[in-house]
Amino acid sequence: MAVAKRDQERVGYAWMYGQQARKDGKERAVPEYWAEHAEVWLQGFDGVPLGNEPKPVSEALEAEFDEGAVSKSG
DSSP states (O other): OOOOOHHHHHHHHHHHHHHHHTTTOOSSOOGGGGGGGHHHHHHHHTOOTOSSSSSOOHHHHHHHHHHHHHEEEE
16 A cells, blocks of 8 residues: 555654654653654654564465465475
């Protein structure tokens, strides 16, 4: 599923504002404005690089590697 450009921008800003809050010595509490992107804000606050979350496996790839396909190749 593609993420809308506006949502990608908000995620990036939430992460940057989280980092800035840590630099400013603020407490690790997500401001109400960033509640929708709280997880990303906290990642920024904690210094977790943006984009390091695991990517979901597509259904097509999962079907390709179902149990039957794996057992046939072995």
